[in-house]
Amino acid sequence: MRKATVSTTPRKTPNRTTVADDVYAKLREQLITGTRQPGEKLTLRALAEEFKTSVQPVREAVRRLNAQGGLFIHPNRTISVSAPNHDQFEELLQIRAVLEGLACENAVRHMRDSDIQRIRQLGQRFEREAVHMRPNPLVLARLNRELHFAIYRISRMPQLIKLIENIWIQTSPTLTLAIRHTAQAMTMRDALKARKRLIEAIAQKNPSKARQAMVATINESAELIQRSGILWQFDAIVPSPQNSTETISRQHRI
Structure with missing residues (x-):
C-alpha cells in the first residue's frame, strides 16, 4: 500500500x-x-x-x-x-519637483512611441478644457492628475510613484481649490504653455529636458496657487x- x-x-x-x-x-x-x-x-x-x-x-x-x-x-x-499653510505647501512643492522630475526623467528613457501618443492625447484633452471661458475645475484637476501619472507609471519605479502619491494626498485638495478660484481661460494660459513644453521635451525623448520641463510645470502650479491667495487662510489654523x-x-x- x-x-x-x-x-x-x-x-x-x-x-x-x-x-x-x-x-x-x-x-x-x-x-x-x-x-x-x-x-x-x-x-x-x-x-x-x-x-x-x-x-x-x-x-x-x-x-x-x-x-x-x-x-x-x-x-x-x-x-x-x-x-497646509504657505510654508508647508511650498516645502511640499519643492519635494514634488525633486521626486516628479526624477520620475519624468526615467520615464522618458523607457518611452515608446505609443506612450508618447497617449501623453499627447491627455495634453490635448487638458488644453480643450482649459481654453473654455469657464473651465470645469474638477475636470481640469482630474486631467492634470491623469497626465502626470501616465508619465510616472512609465518610469518603472513603483516605490517612487508611491512617494509621489503620498505628496499628492497632501497637496491635491488645495490645488483643486486653487483651480476653482482661478479657473478662467486667461489664467490658464501659462499652465498650458508649461505643459506644451513638457510634452515637446517628452516627444524629443530628451530625459534631462523633460525633467526641467516637469519642474517648470510644478512651479507654474505653485504660482497658480499663490495667485489664488487661498494658502494664507490656512496659516492661522x-x-x-x-x-x-x-x-x-x-x-x-x-
Whole structure:
C-alpha cells in the first residue's frame, strides 16, 4: 500500500483586502483627486455611512491617512482634511519637483512611441478644457492628475510613484481649490504653455529636458496657487509641526 505523501511546499495565500483597505483606498482617492476640500471636517460616523460600513474600518483608514499627512486628527479627536499653510505647501512643492522630475526623467528613457501618443492625447484633452471661458475645475484637476501619472507609471519605479502619491494626498485638495478660484481661460494660459513644453521635451525623448520641463510645470502650479491667495487662510489654523509632538501622540486615539 502506497504511503500518502504530505507536501512541504508552503501554500500561496492570495492577497486579501479588508474592509478597512477598501475604505482607505476610496478615501485616499478622494484626496488625490481633490474631491475633498482642504480643512473640511469629517466624522467617523458620516464616513461609515458614506462607505456603507461600520466605524472601525473607517477608524483604521483614517489613522493610515493621518500617518501619511492627508488627514489631520486634532487633540479633541475631530478629523479634517490636510490644509497646509504657505510654508508647508511650498516645502511640499519643492519635494514634488525633486521626486516628479526624477520620475519624468526615467520615464522618458523607457518611452515608446505609443506612450508618447497617449501623453499627447491627455495634453490635448487638458488644453480643450482649459481654453473654455469657464473651465470645469474638477475636470481640469482630474486631467492634470491623469497626465502626470501616465508619465510616472512609465518610469518603472513603483516605490517612487508611491512617494509621489503620498505628496499628492497632501497637496491635491488645495490645488483643486486653487483651480476653482482661478479657473478662467486667461489664467490658464501659462499652465498650458508649461505643459506644451513638457510634452515637446517628452516627444524629443530628451530625459534631462523633460525633467526641467516637469519642474517648470510644478512651479507654474505653485504660482497658480499663490495667485489664488487661498494658502494664507490656512496659516492661522494649521498647527506648527515643530510644536505638535503632544498632538501627534494623540492623533491615533480616535
